Amino acid sequence: MRFLARVPALFFCMMLAGVSPVWAHDVGCLDTTFKLLSPNDSVCVSAFEDPKVPGVTCHISQARKGGWGSVVGLTEDPSRFSIACRQTGPISLPDKLPDQENVFSEKTSIFFKNTKVVRMLDKKHNTLVYVAISRKIVEGSPQNSISTVPIMPWGGR
Numbered sequence: 001m002r003f004l005a006r007v008p009a010l011f012f013c014m015m016l017a018g019v020s021p022v023w024a025h026d027v028g029c030l031d032t033t034f035k036l037l038s039p040n041d042s043v044c045v046s047a048f049e050d051p052k053v054p055g056v057t058c059h060i061s062q063a064r065k066g067g068w069g070s071v072v073g074l075t076e077d078p079s080r081f082s083i084a085c086r087q088t089g090p091i092s093l094p095d096k097l098p099d100q101e102n103v104f105s106e107k108t109s110i111f112f113k114n115t116k117v118v119r120m121l122d123k124k125h126n127t128l129v130y131v132a133i134s135r136k137i138v139e140g141s142p143q144n145s146i147s148t149v150p151i152m153p154w155g156g157r
Contacts, residue, residue: 055089
């Protein structure tokens, strides 16, 4: 019984841990399934910049469920997505960049599920690795997508 009393606090802390200061902006959506009287299922593309590594932009595409549940936020989006990250300007790494860090998180259900992007630093190959995964509080998904950005000079330097 004591555990059940702690569930709301535990849930709140887990939500805070998964929150990222990065905001994505929607580039656009494509309908995938027609629904006569409610919003269609779609695939939406969003863009975000790495919050600690200027010069890197990621685009993530995600399947989004339609129907009336989506209007009020009650649907759970499927764990289907793809990510592509590219150098879009000069890259300058901060002095103390962690080897692994959350750089983006977006809720894909009303309570327990989110899509998360983690940046990893591959020092041996001088490359940033971005991995998109789907997480649930109880059980995650093996669905994932990966993109890499080599750290290289920008422009004519």
